[in-house]
Amino acid sequence: MTLLIATSVVRGTRQGESHGGVFLLDLDSSEVEQTVDWNTMNIDWQGRGWDRGLRGIAFDGDRIYIAASDELFVYDKKFTMLASYRCRYLKHCHEISRFERRLYLSSTGFDTVLGFDLDQLRFSWGLHIGLDDSGYTASAFDPTGDNGPQPGNHFHLNSVCALEGGLYFSGLRTLGLLKFDGRGVRKIVTLPRGVHNAQPFRDGILFNDSDADVVRYESPDAQQHFRVPRYAPESLTHTDLADARIARQAFGRGLCVVDDTIVAAGSSPSTIALHNLASGQTDATYTLSRDIRNAIHGLEVWPYES
Secondary structure (H helix, E strand, C coil), X not given: XXXXXXXXXXXCCCCCCCCEEEEEEECCCCCEEEEEECCXXXXXXXXXXXXXXXXXXXXXXXXXXXXXXXXXXXXXXCCCEEEEECCCCCCCEEEEEEECCEEXXXXXXXXXXXXXXXXXXXXXXXXXXXXXXXXXXXXXXXXCCCCCCCCECCCCEEEEEEECCEEEEEECCCCEEEEECCCCEEEEEECCCCEEEEEEECCEEEEEEHHHCEEEEEECCEEEEEECCCCCHHHCECXXXXXXXXXXXXXXXXXXXXXXXXXXXXXXXXXXXXXXXCCCEXXXXXXXXXXXXXXXXXXXXXXXXX
């Protein structure tokens, strides 16, 4: 049995309404279970950005880490909330990624990647991304101190992927996948504007080309793309709300590797599609909601036995 875990955000929702949650999708039975309904009334509505709800997902042992806009939550496998952590430099968080004993979080509102120590359970490291005449710059800072960066959203950093070879990240306006190797940062491949979830995969790059409504895999020997699912307009709900923050149909965000040939991709309204790199076809589409405001954000393979 293969399960995917997904988070969703809802744009334009009002206080008292659900504005996202956590879902488990059984790829074999197509059954969907909502494990968290993020509709609590004690939410700081001024502090969580336009995208209400939950975002990036990562795992550490039997603990599940899920990011909101400015807070990191910890759940057990039954989705009982165990703890939460804040940092003054965490704002409009998108994706998170674990490598060894550190969790990395993309902090869009500060052009920063933050590091959370999984043993000491505290934010312990920060990397601010800048740009000068010679290219991209990276400045490390202590996220517990007062000498960190000022708020800024020059690049809209929205993805982070921590691997053995380095720390990879990108955003809507980085125009490429950046790599930090411990000494400096450099662009390793050019990407179009409007990208989400860019990550190294096999010998190439996998990403949501959100502005073009496609998922792409590009390598020196291959270029593949898959169309984001679309629905008949009359089948969608909440399309009459005059709110510029409402997510549009076919906005691609959320991406994970199921195996060497299958990738899962999220979109709005909350939909998960399975794309087959071997056949070049979309194998399956799972619809979680027809509410146009409701969009997949985080997407990962569930690592535990069911």
